[in-house]
Structure formats: C-alpha cells, structure tokens
Amino acid sequence: xxxxxxxxxxxxxxxxxxxxxxxxxxxxxxxxxxxxxxxxxxxxxxxxxxxxxxxxxxxxxxxxxxxxxxxxxxxxxxxxxxxxxxxxxxxxxxxxxxxxxxxxxxxxxxxxxxxxxxxxxxxxxxxxxxxxxxxxxxxxxxxxxxxxxxxxxxxxxxxxxxxxxxxxxxxxxxxxxxxxxxxxxxxxxxxxxxxxxxxxxxxxxxxxxxxxxxxxxxxxxxxxxxxxxxxxxxxxxxxxxxxxxxxxxxxxxxxxxxxxxxxxxxxxxxxxxxxxxxxxxxxxxxxxxxxxxxxxxxxxxxxxxxxxxxxxxxxxxxxxxxxxxxxxxxxxxxxxxxxxxxxxxxxxxxxxxxxxxxxxxxxxxxxxxxxxxxxxxxxxxxxxxxxxxxxxxxxxxxxxxxxxxxxxxxxxxxxxxxxxxxxxxxxxxxxxxxxxxxxxxxxxxxxxxxxxxxxxxxxxxxxxxxxxxxxxxxxxxxxxxxxxxxxxxxxxxxxxxxxxxxxxxxxxxxxxxxxxxxxxxxxxxxxxxxxxxxxxxxxxxxxxxxxxxxxxxxxxxxxxxxxxxxxxxxxxxxxxxxxxxxxxxxxxxxxxxxxxxxxxxxxxxxxxxxxxxxxxxxxxxxxxxxxxxxxxxxxxxxxxxxxxxxxxxxxxxxxxxxxxxxxxxxxxxxxxxxxxxxxxxxxxxxxxxxxxxxxxxxxxxxxxxxxxxxxxxxxxxxxx
Ligand code: NOJ
Ligand code: CA
Numbered sequence: 001x002x003x004x005x006x007x008x009x010x011x012x013x014x015x016x017x018x019x020x021x022x023x024x025x026x027x028x029x030x031x032x033x034x035x036x037x038x039x040x041x042x043x044x045x046x047x048x049x050x051x052x053x054x055x056x057x058x059x060x061x062x063x064x065x066x067x068x069x070x071x072x073x074x075x076x077x078x079x080x081x082x083x084x085x086x087x088x089x090x091x092x093x094x095x096x097x098x099x100x101x102x103x104x105x106x107x108x109x110x111x112x113x114x115x116x117x118x119x120x121x122x123x124x125x126x127x128x129x130x131x132x133x134x135x136x137x138x139x140x141x142x143x144x145x146x147x148x149x150x151x152x153x154x155x156x157x158x159x160x161x162x163x164x165x166x167x168x169x170x171x172x173x174x175x176x177x178x179x180x181x182x183x184x185x186x187x188x189x190x191x192x193x194x195x196x197x198x199x200x201x202x203x204x205x206x207x208x209x210x211x212x213x214x215x216x217x218x219x220x221x222x223x224x225x226x227x228x229x230x231x232x233x234x235x236x237x238x239x240x241x242x243x244x245x246x247x248x249x250x251x252x253x254x255x256x257x258x259x260x261x262x263x264x265x266x267x268x269x270x271x272x273x274x275x276x277x278x279x280x281x282x283x284x285x286x287x288x289x290x291x292x293x294x295x296x297x298x299x300x301x302x303x304x305x306x307x308x309x310x311x312x313x314x315x316x317x318x319x320x321x322x323x324x325x326x327x328x329x330x331x332x333x334x335x336x337x338x339x340x341x342x343x344x345x346x347x348x349x350x351x352x353x354x355x356x357x358x359x360x361x362x363x364x365x366x367x368x369x370x371x372x373x374x375x376x377x378x379x380x381x382x383x384x385x386x387x388x389x390x391x392x393x394x395x396x397x398x399x400x401x402x403x404x405x406x407x408x409x410x411x412x413x414x415x416x417x418x419x420x421x422x423x424x425x426x427x428x429x430x431x432x433x434x435x436x437x438x439x440x441x442x443x444x445x446x447x448x449x450x451x452x453x454x455x456x457x458x459x460x461x462x463x464x465x466x467x468x469x470x471x472x473x474x475x476x477x478x479x480x481x482x483x484x485x486x487x488x489x490x491x492x493x494x495x496x497x498x499x500x501x502x503x504x505x506x507x508x509x510x511x512x513x514x515x516x517x518x519x520x521x522x523x524x525x526x527x528x529x530x531x532x533x534x535x536x537x538x539x540x541x542x543x544x545x546x547x548x549x550x551x552x553x554x555x556x557x558x559x560x561x562x563x564x565x566x567x568x569x570x571x572x573x574x575x576x577x578x579x580x581x582x583x584x585x586x587x588x589x590x591x592x593x594x595x596x597x598x599x600x601x602x603x604x605x606x607x608x609x610x611x612x613x614x615x616x617x618x619x620x621x622x623x624x625x626x627x628x629x630x631x632x633x634x635x636x637x638x639x640x641x642x643x644x645x646x647x648x649x650x651x652x653x654x655x656x657x658x659x660x661x662x663x664x665x666x667x668x669x670x671x672x673x674x675x676x677x678x679x680x681x682x683x684x685x686x687x688x689x690x691x692x693x694x695x696x697x698x699x700x701x702x703x704x705x706x707x708x709x710x711x712x713x714x715x716x717x718x719x720x
Contacts, residue, residue, distance in 0.1 A: 525571015
C-alpha cells in the first residue's frame with residue numbers, strides 16, 4: 001500500500017508539469033484522501049483532493065498507474081459548476097462478498113466480491129452543496145458513481161455536462177466506434193488513441209438508422225490494449241433516467257471526458273430531482289483479452305432482480321420471416337409503396353411479394369417444430385409497411401394490432417402452439433415513440449390474449465418527437481419504461497436500434513437481448529451495402545458484447561447469397577460456413593436466430609449443430625483470444641452435461657490446440673467438430689466444410705483445430 005501512495009505523488013508531479021506545458025491555467029497539487037483495493041489487492045483506487053478543493057481519482061494495477069489523476073465534477077444550467085472548493089466531510093468503507101444466480105445467462109452463478117468506498121463532500125463556499133462519490137473495486141475492474149444526497153438548498157438539477165475524466169497513461173491501442181447519438185451500427189476502428197478521429201469513421205452512416213456525430217468522441221464500451229499484459233474497457237452500468245455517456249477524446253493530454261448525449265428540445269442534457277445516483281462509470285481491467293469477456297463487472301454493478309417470476313421468459317433459438325426480405329425475395333409491405341391516405345382509403349391490391357402470409361408462417365412453424373427450434377419471428381405482419389419510411393406518414397404508420405389481410409394472426413398462433421412453437425411478435429416503431437407508447441397497452445394486451453411472451457422491437461429512423469436522439473435521457477427512459485411495462489404483460493424484449501446494454505438484464509431479465517451494433521443484416525447485399533469484414537466478429541466480442549447479449553442473427557448457409565434475385569453490390573457473408581456456426585457460441589444471446597431461409601437448411605448436414613446448440617449456459621470460459629484477431633469460447637449447457645465450443649478468426653488462417661481440461665473428471669464425451677477444410681476460404685471457397693467425430697474424450701484430451709481465412713469452428717461435446 002505504502003508503495004502505491006509513493007507512486008501517486010510521483011504521478012501527481014508529472015500531471016502538474018503537463019498542465020503547465022499545455023498552458024492550462026491551473027497546476028493543482030493533489031493529495032490522496034483514502035483508497036480501496038480490489039479483494040485480490042491487484043487494483044487500488046485512490047480518491048484525491050487538490051489544494052483548490054477539486055476531487056479526483058486514479059487507478060493503479062499491480063503498482064503501475066493505469067488511470068492517472070482524473071478530475072470529477074458537473075456543469076449545471078443556472079447554477080455554478082461542481083468543480084472545486086470541495087472538502088471531505090466523511091468517509092465510509094465496506095466489503096461485500098456474495099453470490100447470485102442469473103436465471104438466463106452465459107453463466108448461472110455469479111460471484112459479487114468487492115470493496116466499497118464512499119467519500120462525502122461539501123462545498124466550502126456558497127452554495128455549499130453536498131456530493132458523494134462511491135467507488136467499488138472488484139478483481140475484474142472498477143466502478144464509480146456520483147450520488148447527490150438530499151439537501152435543503154438543492155432540489156432539482158439541469159445537467160449540462162458531467163465532467164468525469166479518464167486520464168490515460170500512454171498512447172494506447174484502441175478499438176472504437178464513433179459516438180453517434182442515434183446509432184451503434186458502425187464498423188470498429190483500430191487506431192492509437194492519438195489517432196482517433198470519430199468524425200472520419202470507417203463506414204458511412206447506415207441508411208436505416210439516423211446518424212448524428214457531434215464531436216470527436218467514442219462510444220462505450222471502448223476497449224484498449226495498454227501492453228501485452230493489460231487490457232481495459234470503459235463503459236457504464238445501470239443506465240437509468242440519465243443520458244448515455246460517450247467519451248470525448250483529448251489527444252493532447254491523452255485523456256477522455258464524459259460527453260453526455262443531448263437533445264435539441266432542451267438546453268441541458270439531463271434533468272434530475274435530488275436525491276439521485278448517476279449510472280456507474282466502469283473500467284474492466286484484465287491481463288488477457290479473454291478476461292474482459294469473462295468479466296461480470298457490468299452485471300455486478302446493477303441492482304438485483306426485480307421481476308420475481310421469470311418462468312415466462314423463454315431463451316430460445318428462432319427462425320423467421322426476415323432474411324427473405326433483407327435479400328429482396330419478399331417484402332414487409334403488402335401493397336407496394338404508397339402513402340398512408342391512399343392505402344387506408346382504397347382497397348389495397350397485393351403485390352404478391354408479401355413475406356408474412358399465413359402459409360409462409362406455417363412453413364416456418366413446421367420447420368421449427370421439426371428441428372428443435374422454439375421460436376418463429378414474423379416481420380411485416382401488421383399494416384403500415386407501405387409508408388413507414390415516408391417522412392409524412394412515419395409518425396403514425398403502425399398500430400401494432402392490425403394484421404394484413406393475408407395474415408391470420410390467430411390461426412398462425414394456434415397452429416404454432418399446436419406444434420410447440422412460439423410466435424415472436426414484431427413491433428417496428430419507425431422511431432415514432434409517442435405513437436408506440438400510445439399503443440403499447442393494446443399491443444401488449446393483444447399478445448397477452450394470444451399467450452405470446454416475446455417481442456422483437458425496432459427503432460429505425462430519427463426519433464419522433466423530433467430533436468430527441470436514440471441515446472438521450474428521453475429515450476433511455478422510454479427503453480426502460482417499455483421493459484417494465486412489457487414485464488407486467490409477461491413479455492420479454494429483443495430490442496433493435498436499442499440503447500446499449502448496461503447490465504439492466506440483471507434487474508429486468510425480460511430485457512433479454514438487443515442489437516446495438518452492425519449485425520448480419522449488413523451482410524445481405526441490400527440497401528445497407530458494405531458487409532461486415534472478417535475482423536468484425538473478432539472485434540465485437542471484445543467491445544459491444546462486453547455490454548451484454550447481442551441479437552446478431554447468425555447462421556447464413558447461403559454465403560454467396562445465390563438465393564438473391566439480383567446481387568448488384570456483390571453482397572456476401574464474409575465468413576466461411578463453419579465460421580457462421582461458431583457464432584452460436586462466440587456471440588452470446590439467449591435468443592439466437594437461425595437466420596437463413598429454411599430451404600437452405602433442409603437436408604444440410606451442418607444444420608445438426610444448430611439443432612443441438614443451446615442458448616442458456618451454466619458456465620463460460622474463454623480458451624484463447626486476441627482483440628480483432630481470434631477468439632475461442634467454451635460454454636456448458638445449463639440443462640445437460642454437454643459443452644459447446646466456438647472458435648472464430650479474422651481474415652488470417654489459424655491452427656489451435658484446445659485443451660479440454662474444463663470437462664468433468666469422471667465423464668467421457670464425444671465431440672462433433674464442424675470445421676473449415678484446408679481449402680476453405682471466406683472469399684473463394686466459403687461453403688467448404690468438414691464434420692468429424694472424436695470419441696472417448698476426457699479432461700486430459702486435446703483437439704486440433706484448423707480455421708480458414710474468415711473461418712471458424714463449432715464443436716458439440718456430448719456426454720457419452
Ligand atoms: C432493422 C432491424 O435491425 C432489422 O432486423 C429489421 O428487420 C428492420 N429494422 C425492420 O424492422
Ligand atoms: Ca438494425
């Protein structure tokens with residue numbers, strides 16, 4: 001402990017010199033007030049105060065400073081900032097160590113072991129406001145948040161900005177996407193910190209979602225490599241009734257500062273009534289990239305489960321009337337593009353291309369029921385798709401209860417139930433949020449009357465009310481309130497164009513999954529263009545997926561999109577077939593789609609892996625990995641003794657030897673390996689694959705894997 005305090009003073013001097021060199025007027029001397037360690041003592045968080053009464057923290061890992069002295073504070077409307085003149089009026093420390101169970105998740109039992117430190121502060125001068133900062137140190141990282149306590153001279157605040165800083169100790173390697181206030185559907189950039197230019201991001205804004213990038217700021221989770229032995233990922237936890245935090249880049253002093261998502265409708269970013277807590281600001285810390293993936297920090301920083309009965313929440317695989325629209329074989333709409341008035345005032349003439357017909361739904365139900373798939377998603381079932389993108393009609397496109405004439409909703413649900421299949425409802429809101437809120441009770445009531453418990457929702461386009469953004473306080477509240485309301489109707493959510501996950505699935509397990517990144521839809525060769533390059537998956541796992549599950553919708557077997565009528569952009573799925581299978585293990589989601597047309601699965605030997613793979617896990621272990629390059633994950637089924645492995649590489653071929661030392665010591669297993677061949681290649685030969693069985697495996701066994709360029713491997717290890 002002594003040693004680290006000495007270290008801090010050395011650092012504080014350096015900080016001071018940098019301030020002077022960069023012509024900042026202030027050169028404050030900071031002193032440590034108190035600190036806490038992680039339970040294993042590797043991490044130390046110091047809380048510091050300067051001679052001007054500024055508050056700050058720093059973080060030390062095994063005696064090396066990893067976050068230098070970083071100041072804290074707030075900017076308010078009509079009120080002086082909370083920045084200096086603060087004095088410590090109290091301190092409190094505690095230790096917590098308990099376990100909790102996740103009803104649905106990548107593991108069942110979670111250890112929640114941390115040390116906590118609360119610092120109570122007050123301004124020495126007028127207005128004499130009080131503010132507390134709460135820190136938690138876990139073995140896998142840290143969290144801290146502000147807590148503004150009840151006080152007589154402060155009842156409401158309008159926050160212009162939260163001045164939380166993260167001062168780095170080097171020009172680290174960073175994997176980032178721009179802080180787009182409306183969308184996370186961007187390709188990851190991999191640059192040095194000093195080279196981040198969020199306004200020159202790799203991909204163009206998606207055509208589906210809106211796009212607004214006001215500053216050189218990055219989205220969280222943002223992941224960094226400090227050196228070969230240390231990795232950090234910055235994010236937030238328990239984002240409730242607040243704006244999402246993005247991080248503004250200061251290249252000159254290698255620091256980041258919170259940059260909250262704003263709104264054009266108000267001249268402040270967040271409105272809070274005192275007392276309140278902010279979301280947790282989190283830093284996952286690991287000596288391996290895989291340690292970031294195994295971390296439970298974000299979940300542990302959230303409140304315990306509030307929905308007691310979760311028996312109606314169904315983790316499941318699903319197929320659906322979906323990819324056929326994305327590859328242009330059929331349409332969401334029934335009558336072809338026209339405006340709302342025409343559609344509603346005349347008898348619509350069907351184009352014959354409508355995907356969501358009763359007949360088509362039954363075909364998908366039959367396939368699901370015969371292939372160990374629980375769910376069928378039907379998009380385009382409800383009136384409104386003719387005009388949902390028209391600026392004029394977008395506001396009121398959907399009522400979420402009126403089916404098209406060729407879709408008999410009751411009959412489809414009856415048929416599905418008779419075959420043990422669940423229909424997943426679809427609510428595309430066209431981002432017309434007030435309209436959705438107006439119809440929610442009726443829409444969820446309809447689902448309740450049909451005994452349906454899952455909905456995929458979507459928020460395509462700029463938010464209405466205009467001037468709000470997808471990630472601001474207004475929408476954060478909408479997404480959380482929607483989840484709570486849905487829970488009252490026993491409905492679980494899979495949200496597309498969502499707010500990024502921040503671990504709220506612990507509190508509300510019906511927040512099952514979400515999109516919130518570039519998913520498979522970008523590989524369809526359609527209007528989204530582009531396609532996700534082979535390093536997309538191997539980056540997603542160490543960035544966006546650290547926040548929570550993702551509904552990526554894997555499993556396209558027709559990699560070259562031969563089913564498309566025309567393929568003008570030369571669209572294709574940038575993996576091999578075995579690479580697609582690996583995603584069922586690599587990308588955790590409790591709802592996992594088999595996204596291709598069922599015709600492409602019928603009679604295909606490799607489909608057996610999708611039949612077998614579960615979606616709810618007892619344990620998860622990362623066996624190897626490098627950010628952006630590769631990952632191998634083993635997961636144990638929650639309901640059997642079986643294990644499943646997914647291994648995925650970027651454009652580089654790789655060979656791995658995998659130790660099976662996680663298997664049960666007294667059991668024997670048979671592995672079925674779905675793998676690339678020596679000739680497979682995502683560009684030239686993506687559908688070449690091999691299936692091989694290895695029997696009598698024990699925990700002393702090893703498996704050799706070959707992954708082709710853009711390829712992967714998927715393995716089921718079944719108890720004999
Ligand atoms: C975007 C979603 O990500 C996609 O899955 C959906 O099909 C379309 N919106 C239409 O709602
Ligand atoms: Ca999307």
